[in-house]
Amino acid sequence: MLYEISEEQRIIIDTLRNFCEKMVKPVEEENDKEGRYPEDIVKEMAKLGFFGSAIPEKYGGNFVDYFTLALLSEEFARYSPSLATVMGASSLLFGNNLARNGTEKQKEKYLPIVATGEWMGCMGLTEPGAGSDAMSLSTTAKKVGDEYILNGTKTFISNAPVGDVALVYATLDKSLGPKGICTFIVESGFEGYSAGKKFDKMGLRSSPTGEIILEDCRVPKENLVGGEEGLGAKHMISGLDTERVGWGAMSLGLAQSAFDEALKYSLEREQFGGPIFNFQMVQKMIADMATEIEAARLLIYNAAAILDKGGNARLAASYAKLFSCDMCMRVAVDAVQIHGSYGYIKEFRVERMMRDAKIFSIGAGTSEVQRMIICHYLRK
């Protein structure tokens, strides 16, 4: 085996699993149906320290390493990719990025309150006119005295409807390209900040996704991440590496869960006088699902290990995200196929899983974008 799970990691996973069995699984179907953000469950997640999972101990969190975070994200997504996204957007996209790139003062001020779940964090990169082409963002930041004035709209932002603080990417001057991009810590209470509409989504329905609208939003200069202008593109790219490993791990967890349901069902459901598992065409689906899940697991753990060693994980993260996220959709579709019409009915978990699965090949850079990154490296 290429990886080993330590006793400490086993305890973290078991804690999460017990919590999910008790609090998440029983209400999963209802929350999905209603598109409900379950505040009571989120409060429990905070008590158990899950919002500190990507934030170093020094700043009130309990981050061990990216491998442990991948294990945690994978396990969480087996139960609820929605709640894993709530955790990831706050702890990883906001917290981990700030922990790596913020000044000491910024980290001391914001990380402990996010690590405890007292404040919910989010990360605003995507704009209505800048998705895959993220560097072309047009939210502006203008220095006026001791403040920056931000104007623009961020869209599809996980946790925005419930966010207390956001990492926001904005440009000082679009003609400077990536060199003009800066990252700001923007509190939802700052003048000129408003959470726009909340989206009604196909999947991840318990994870609130919405807009951040900045209209002459006044941000103190102390909230320029890293304390220096022009570092935003660097923060963004390194943040995407970690996000892709986290997102990949979640798609792996969801795929594993869909597979578990499909295997169980194939052994129970009888047609033509025996379990459908006995049919070779069903076995092909089962065997392919299991093999692809195992392959994705190795790619993700490898990318996490590179991050943990401080290496350049860009290519490894793209391989892992591309394969695992596309695999997740294939596995979810086959899990529904194995369930026949029952898989199409909401009472069966695989129905929700197939809807949840689609986002993984879109968010954090689409599968097409991952292929572009991979080819960029292969050409060199």
Ligand SMILES: Cc1cc2nc3c(=O)[nH]c(=O)nc-3n(C[C@H](O)[C@H](O)[C@H](O)COP(=O)(O)OP(=O)(O)OC[C@H]3O[C@@H](n4cnc5c(N)ncnc54)[C@H](O)[C@@H]3O)c2cc1C
């Ligand atoms: C549930 C959810 C949560 C999200 N959370 C966040 C978040 O927390 N923070 C955040 O900043 N963003 C978030 N996003 C946004 C997400 O990352 C973007 O939507 C995604 O990167 C794609 O951008 P787009 O939707 O504008 O698609 P587009 O960039 O318009 O792409 C449309 C299609 O064209 C393809 N395409 C584009 N360019 C190329 C190219 N050069 N070559 C080939 N194909 C191409 C794409 O692959 C895609 O298939 C979230 C989105 C969702 C749905």
